[in-house]
Amino acid sequence: MDSIGLIREFLQDRLGVEPENVIPEASLAELGVDSLMMLELMFEFEDRFGVKLSSDLKTPQTVGEMVSLMDGLIASQKH
């Protein structure tokens, strides 16, 4: 599964968000992702992709920013 797939699956499972609404320009807050849900989403991401997020990461505001963050971490931590 890729990053956008994980985000779509998570938001559908936890918040009932339809996958077609999870597009790069969508605001995470408007999709219902509050600070606690963001932590849980990041935790799920770390778990599924076997990567570690540092605690000082800038919080993504949109789905696209989240995908970039995830893809960047996956690429950097593969080495």
Next chain:
Amino acid sequence: MSQRRVAITGLGLVSPYGGDLADFFARLCAGKSAVRYLLTDDLPRPLSIPFVSCPGFDPDVALGKPLASMMDRFAQLAMAAAFSAWNDSGLPRQAEGDQRDDWGVAWGTALGGTLAYEKGYRELWQKGRERLSPLSVVLGMNNAANAHISIQLGLGGVSMSHTVACASSAIAIGEAFRRVRSGEATVMLTGGSDVPQAYGVARAWEALRVMAPGDAETSAAACKPFSAERRGLVLGEGGAALVLEDWDHAVARGARIHGEMVGYGTTCDHSHLVRPEAAGQIRAIGLTLADANLNPGDVDYVNAHGTATAEGDPVEITALKAVFGDRAAALPVSATKSMHGHLLGAAAAIEAIVTILALREGTIPPTAHLAALDPDCAGVDHVTTARHGQPLRAALSNSFAFGGSNAVLAFRAVDV
């Protein structure tokens, strides 16, 4: 300061029978037990106990998945019961302006989110995980239930949890009552919930040797309060809620009033952690009668704590006989835990609802499975089959907890 009258305008619960409030009370009056045999898949030693669960309760359906996923099961049961009571009260769901700044929540839970904590322990120690879900703290905290209720109902006043073992929700209801009566709060949502089926919790209760044994055939009748054949208590999960409201506020909006809450008393035995003392219970019942301005002769029903433990039941009867004197022999008493089990933090709340419905309907539900009365529990009028058409004026609900805490609630019927 003059005291306000306190109306009970909302009742709600998650019924172990799966139906609504009327169905719940009808089944109790018919002597139907909700106790079932529980056999878990825990290895190497599964739980094998009589238990009361709410198998028809699907939190995703009742609350919606986004809300349900932010809660441990004890808070899910609390939220569902609170919504049910709130709907019953006829109060609107959404806050309007700041009118709810003195509306609050007092919730009882003995255990809190023990399922969430147990899941964490399994992750850390059984699966060797390094980290836990970031939601673990907010799922597990004891005040999660009242916090969610305050948020969902828009209640801006006090939001507090009470953890006093088996008297948790009696204390919560009593403290809520005092706030409405004093004028500090116009409306209080109160009650309790608990989920004791976490493996470690159930095993801990087993170790105390106070749980009744049972199998697939015998579990339904495993809890026998006041019986010579009693073998102990039966644990269960549940959630029950009440809306307490300033009487004039309730009348002004044309609310249906189920009954009136008139008294509350609480004491501590201050002698032993688990061995109850009649003296502390006598003081609690006496304080409650005085608080309610009731004489012993005014009380037409007592919903007993009656857990069916060897030590507890005779002490409670001793206390009732001491307080009610010559009246005791004619005092109707029943222990509905024989059917809905001991719900720990939800116990007093569900029994308060039973007591209020008894007053409202003029029907006393029975103690089930009481064919052979223990002579040490004699001296009151044990109700063993439902009594209908009773002109009940006032009733008490007793809760006596490990730790020695005693709490008694008093209610009056409306228009009797």
